[in-house]
Amino acid sequence: MMQGDDAVPNSKGNVVSQAWKRLQQIYQKFLDDITPYALTRWLFAAVLIIAFLARVFLLQGWYIITYALGIYHLNLFIAFITPKVDPADEYEDEGPQLPTRANEEFRPFIRRLPEFKFWHSVTRSSVFGIICTFFNCFNIPVFWPILVVYFITLLCITMRKQIQHMIRYRYLPFSYGKPKYQGHEDSGKSENVSLVPGAVREE
Numbered sequence: 001m002m003q004g005d006d007a008v009p010n011s012k013g014n015v016v017s018q019a020w021k022r023l024q025q026i027y028q029k030f031l032d033d034i035t036p037y038a039l040t041r042w043l044f045a046a047v048l049i050i051a052f053l054a055r056v057f058l059l060q061g062w063y064i065i066t067y068a069l070g071i072y073h074l075n076l077f078i079a080f081i082t083p084k085v086d087p088a089d090e091y092e093d094e095g096p097q098l099p100t101r102a103n104e105e106f107r108p109f110i111r112r113l114p115e116f117k118f119w120h121s122v123t124r125s126s127v128f129g130i131i132c133t134f135f136n137c138f139n140i141p142v143f144w145p146i147l148v149v150y151f152i153t154l155l156c157i158t159m160r161k162q163i164q165h166m167i168r169y170r171y172l173p174f175s176y177g178k179p180k181y182q183g184h185e186d187s188g189k190s191e192n193v194s195l196v197p198g199a200v201r202e203e
Contacts, residue, residue: 031120041119048126055133062133063144069129070151076121078158079113080173087169109173 034041052069056062113121132138166172 035116038115038119041123045119045123045126048123048130052126052129052133055130059133061139063142063147064140065129065132065138067147067151069125071154072125073122074151074155074158076113076118078162080111080115080118081162082112082165082173083171084110084112087171109171111173 053066056066
């Protein structure tokens with residue numbers, strides 16, 4: 001009898017774990033399918049943020065949740081525009097450095113936080129913030145102008161440090177206007193094409 005009783009919880013546990021794994025697989029497939037559609041993904045994230053802000057404005061509450069969400073998004077953005085390998089470490093180690101001249105080797109900007117993970121974190125946190133607005137236990141009364149002033153101050157200080165870091169080590173976190181490797185199709189269209197492997201061209 002005891003063996004039969006033990007088998008029942010084990011079977012229920014297996015069913016739950018299999019269902020959870022199946023849900024994870026479906027969710028991962030959904031993420032894989034929407035990966036190429038960056039503009040659509042960010043429009044959806046923007047709609048979620050606007051919906052959250054509209055709900056907070058109409059209900060006049062949940063300012064702590066709004067402040068926490070803003071700080072979290074700021075940290076994500078800083079990680080998004082920060083290089084994966086800090087140039088300061090490269091200078092100290094006297095290792096490979098970022099190119100500072102036009103004739104030096106072009107290196108693509110590798111982010112500390114990739115674009116897709118940035119979007120995924122922003123979307124999940126926005127959904128979580130919207131869910132929190134349905135529970136009064138998260139509606140802690142605070143003097144919201146202080147939070148606004150503190151957030152703006154933190155934003156200015158953080159972005160100032162980041163911009164100074166970009167100027168000092170001469171890098172841009174965006175790919176617009178950077179050189180691209182010339183493909184075989186473009187080489188057949190132009191007469192003045194360099195025959196050196198790895199030749200680059202400006203946009």
